[in-house]
Amino acid sequence: MHSIKKVEESARIAREAKRQKKCHEVDALRKKIFATFKNIDGHEREFLDLSEIILKSIPDLYTFWIMRRNVLLKIKQKMEADPSYTIFHEDEITKLAKKKGLIPDEKVSTKEIDEEVEEKSDAAAGGDASSVPNPEVLEANFQSFDATEPYKKPELEEFMMEKQDNDESKIEESTKETFNEPLKPKCPLPTFDDLLDRDTKLSEEALFHNPKSYSAWNHRRFLMELYSNPPLKREIEICEKALTFDSRNFHVWDYRRYIVQLLNRTMDEELEFSKKMVEKNPSNYSAWHYRINILLEAGGEITDEMFVDEIRNVTEVCVVNSEDQTAWTYVNWLIDRFFNQKETKKGLENVISFTDNEMVDGNYHSTLVLYNSCTTEELKKFIEIDINNQEWKPRGKTTTVNLSNISSRIWDIYSKASINLFDSKLKETSDFSLVESPKRRYINSTLLNKIYSPNPKEMSxxxxxxxxxxxxxxxxxxxxxxxxxxxxxxxxxxxxxxxxxxxxxxxxxxxxxxxxxxxxxxxxxxxxxxxxxxxxxxxxxQQKIDDGKNTVLEKLFEKEGKLCLEFNDYSCLRPLAGLIRLYNSSSTDLPFVIQAQLCLFLPVIAN
Missing domain, CATH: 1.25.40 (Serine Threonine Protein Phosphatase 5, Tetratricopeptide repeat)
Structure with missing residues (x-):
C-alpha cells in the first residue's frame, strides 16, 4: 500500500519476541502476586511490593487494587492490635523520621571530622599525662643499663604493654555490655497514614500512565476514607494540576467534587472555579457538567437571583460560540430544572387517579396512577392493601417477585373481590373529582390541571x-x-x-x-x-367541547376517552394512564415500538 513503509521480517520477529518475553514476565508476576495473596499472613510487605510493580505500568487491573485494599485493611488491624508491628524496613523508618523532623539529621562536617582525627592522633602520641611514668625514674633506669646483663623489660615498655592489655580488656567488656543490652528503636515507627502515603504515591504513578483509569481514581478515593487526617488541600492542588494537562478529564472533575464535599467548600467558590475553566475553554463539557452538579448538590433549588445570573453569564458564551452545543445544553438544562423541578408528594396528594377497568378472566381490575413512584410498602402507609387477596403488578415490569422493592408510578390491581383502597379518604379530599358509575373514577383534578396547564409559568x-x-x-x-x-x-x-x-x-x-x-x-x-x-x-x-362547556381534559374526568394521536414519545401520556384507553382496533396499524409504548402507559381494552 502507498505511504506505508515495508517492515523487515527480522524486525517484526524481534518485536514479537520482545512482546512475548514481556507477556511471560507479566504472567509470572501475576501468578506470584496471587500466590502471595493466598498466603498473605506474614507476607503483606511482599505482596505490596509485587503488586506495586505491575500496577505502575498497568493501572487498570482492578482485581489487584481490590486485593491491595484488603491487605491495607489487614495491616491496619494488626497495627491497632500491636503498636510495635510495622512492615517498614529499618532504613525506611529512619529516613521517614528524618523527613518528619522527629530525629536530627546526623550530617558531620569536614571540619568536625578533621578535629576528631587530630584529637585521636594526640591521644595516641602522648596519652594521658597522669598515666606517663616519672621522667627521673626513666633516666635512672637508662643510666643503670648494662649490656652484659640479660635483657630486662624497662619500666616504659612494661607500662605500654600493660596499658594495651587494659585497653583491650575494657573494649572487650564494653562490647559484651553492648551486646547484652536490649536493642532499642532509634526513632518512632511510621503510622498507618504513612503507609497510605505510599499508596497515594503509587496511584499518582499509575495515573501518570493512564490519567483516565477508573481503578486508580477509585483507589485514591478509598485511601482518603482511611486517612485519619486526609490531605485534602494537597488533593485539590493535584486536581487543578491534572486539569492543566486535560481540562476535560471527567475523572478529575468527579474526584474534585468528592474532595470538595470533604473540605466543605462553599458553592460560590466552586462556581467561580468552574466559571474560570469555562472561560478558558467554552467547549469544556466536563466543566459545564461540574457546574450542574454543584447546583444540584447545593440543595437542588435554584433561586431567582441565581437563575438570572446563570442565564446572563451563559448567554455571553452562547453568543460568542453559537455553533458550540455545550453552553446551549447547559442553558437548556438550567431552564428545565428551574421551571420543572420535580415535587415530592406524599400520601393522598401523590395519587393522580384510581379507576376501575373491565374485568379480566373473572377478576376485578383497577389502575392506580401516582405522581411519584412508590413501592407497595410505601403505599401501605396510606392505602388499605390486601396483599393476600390482591395481585399488584407494576406497569411495564414483568416480574412480580419481591414487590416490596419494586417502585412504579402505575400499578394494576387484580382481585376476585371488589377493590376498595381508600373510598372514604378520597371523598373527604376536595382536590379529587369522584364518579361512581358506570365505573369508579377518582381523579386528582387539581393536580392534572396543573400538569397540563396552558398558562405561562409563574415567575418573578x-x-x-x-x-x-x-x-x-x-x-x-x-x-x-x-x-x-x-x-x-x-x-x-x-x-x-x-x-x-x-x-x-x-x-x-x-x-x-x-x-x-x-x-x-x-x-x-x-x-x-x-x-x-x-x-x-x-x-x-385544553380545547373546548360540548358547546364550550368543558375542555377535553375535564371530559376525561367524567368518562374514559379515545384520543387519535400520532406521537413519537408517548411518555407524556403517563399521568393519563387511568383516564384513556388503547383499543385493539385502533392500534393494529401502529408500529410495534409505538404499540409497546402505549401498552406501557395505557391499558389495552378489547372492543
Whole structure:
C-alpha cells in the first residue's frame, strides 16, 4: 500500500519476541502476586511490593487494587492490635523520621571530622599525662643499663604493654555490655497514614500512565476514607494540576467534587472555579457538567437571583460560540430544572387517579396512577392493601417477585373481590373529582390541571425579563446564522411556551421552529418531535367541547376517552394512564415500538 513503509521480517520477529518475553514476565508476576495473596499472613510487605510493580505500568487491573485494599485493611488491624508491628524496613523508618523532623539529621562536617582525627592522633602520641611514668625514674633506669646483663623489660615498655592489655580488656567488656543490652528503636515507627502515603504515591504513578483509569481514581478515593487526617488541600492542588494537562478529564472533575464535599467548600467558590475553566475553554463539557452538579448538590433549588445570573453569564458564551452545543445544553438544562423541578408528594396528594377497568378472566381490575413512584410498602402507609387477596403488578415490569422493592408510578390491581383502597379518604379530599358509575373514577383534578396547564409559568418580573431577553437573542442569532444552527432554534421553541403559554398560535410557532431544527440537524429528529408532543397534547386537552362547556381534559374526568394521536414519545401520556384507553382496533396499524409504548402507559381494552 502507498505511504506505508515495508517492515523487515527480522524486525517484526524481534518485536514479537520482545512482546512475548514481556507477556511471560507479566504472567509470572501475576501468578506470584496471587500466590502471595493466598498466603498473605506474614507476607503483606511482599505482596505490596509485587503488586506495586505491575500496577505502575498497568493501572487498570482492578482485581489487584481490590486485593491491595484488603491487605491495607489487614495491616491496619494488626497495627491497632500491636503498636510495635510495622512492615517498614529499618532504613525506611529512619529516613521517614528524618523527613518528619522527629530525629536530627546526623550530617558531620569536614571540619568536625578533621578535629576528631587530630584529637585521636594526640591521644595516641602522648596519652594521658597522669598515666606517663616519672621522667627521673626513666633516666635512672637508662643510666643503670648494662649490656652484659640479660635483657630486662624497662619500666616504659612494661607500662605500654600493660596499658594495651587494659585497653583491650575494657573494649572487650564494653562490647559484651553492648551486646547484652536490649536493642532499642532509634526513632518512632511510621503510622498507618504513612503507609497510605505510599499508596497515594503509587496511584499518582499509575495515573501518570493512564490519567483516565477508573481503578486508580477509585483507589485514591478509598485511601482518603482511611486517612485519619486526609490531605485534602494537597488533593485539590493535584486536581487543578491534572486539569492543566486535560481540562476535560471527567475523572478529575468527579474526584474534585468528592474532595470538595470533604473540605466543605462553599458553592460560590466552586462556581467561580468552574466559571474560570469555562472561560478558558467554552467547549469544556466536563466543566459545564461540574457546574450542574454543584447546583444540584447545593440543595437542588435554584433561586431567582441565581437563575438570572446563570442565564446572563451563559448567554455571553452562547453568543460568542453559537455553533458550540455545550453552553446551549447547559442553558437548556438550567431552564428545565428551574421551571420543572420535580415535587415530592406524599400520601393522598401523590395519587393522580384510581379507576376501575373491565374485568379480566373473572377478576376485578383497577389502575392506580401516582405522581411519584412508590413501592407497595410505601403505599401501605396510606392505602388499605390486601396483599393476600390482591395481585399488584407494576406497569411495564414483568416480574412480580419481591414487590416490596419494586417502585412504579402505575400499578394494576387484580382481585376476585371488589377493590376498595381508600373510598372514604378520597371523598373527604376536595382536590379529587369522584364518579361512581358506570365505573369508579377518582381523579386528582387539581393536580392534572396543573400538569397540563396552558398558562405561562409563574415567575418573578426579573426572571420574565431575563427570559424575554434571552428569547430575543436567540431570534437574532437565527437571523445572523441564516437558520443553519439548531441550538438557538431549539431553545426558542423551548422558551416560547414558558413566557407566552400554550395555545393554537404557540403550537404553530413551536412546530415551525422544530421543523427548522430538524432540517439543519436531522440526527436529532426524534428529540425535536418529542418536544413538540408535549405542546400538542397540552393544547389538545385544553380545547373546548360540548358547546364550550368543558375542555377535553375535564371530559376525561367524567368518562374514559379515545384520543387519535400520532406521537413519537408517548411518555407524556403517563399521568393519563387511568383516564384513556388503547383499543385493539385502533392500534393494529401502529408500529410495534409505538404499540409497546402505549401498552406501557395505557391499558389495552378489547372492543
Amino acid at each position: 418580573p426579573e426572571v420574565e425579563e431575563c427570559l424575554k431577553t434571552f428569547y430575543k437573542i436567540c431570534q437574532e442569532l437565527m437571523r445572523d446564522n441564516e437558520e443553519s444552527n439548531p441550538w438557538e432554534i431549539c431553545l426558542s421553541a423551548f422558551v416560547l411556551p414558558l413566557i407566552s403559554g400554550i395555545n393554537n398560535e404557540t403550537e404553530i410557532e413551536v412546530k415551525y421552529f422544530l421543523e427548522k431544527a430538524k432540517t439543519c440537524d436531522p440526527q436529532r429528529k426524534e428529540m425535536y418531535d418529542a418536544t413538540a408532543n408535549q405542546i400538542i397534547l397540552t393544547n389538545l386537552l
